[in-house]
């Protein structure tokens with residue numbers, strides 16, 4: 805809690821917070837950030853990214869609680885750093901930000917430094933795919949949820965998740981339990 809309070813008063817994070825308010829259109833923060841120097845911009849983007857992630861992760865926590873889905877953990881060290889892990893069911897959940905992970909519906913490359921951003925987001929997508937592949941090889945069921953899917957009642961993401969958890973309980977009869 806203390807660190808959250810400190811973060812809120814950090815000027816860059818405060819600015820990021822304001823920018824993040826515009827993130828319904830994910831390209832906006834970048835367009836605004838372009839008025840800053842490169843260093844300043846990446847500082848702002850890092851802050852926007854972490855705050856954006858925090859907001860979507862909180863949205864998922866609330867969704868899980870609302871639908872009484874328990875047994876998940878955070879910060880489990882696995883390929884690609886999943887946002888949520890259900891260790892018993894061996895389900896790894898990623899919440900992908902629409903901008904940073906190149907959502908087909910919402911990613912729009914900023915006008916300035918366009919090629920930089922296109923390359924950056926493309927490499928993020930490659931990294932995401934490779935993490936998914938690695939986890940699947942290890943027997944994990946991987947669920948990727950777009951940031952935009954967590955808006956409103958978030959039924960599509962909930963369905964994805966419950967399908968994965970159900971599939972896992974069927975599989976569990978034929979495989980040894982996950983060792984903690």
Ligand SMILES: [Zn+2]
Nearest residue numbers: 902907910952
């Ligand atoms: Zn999206």
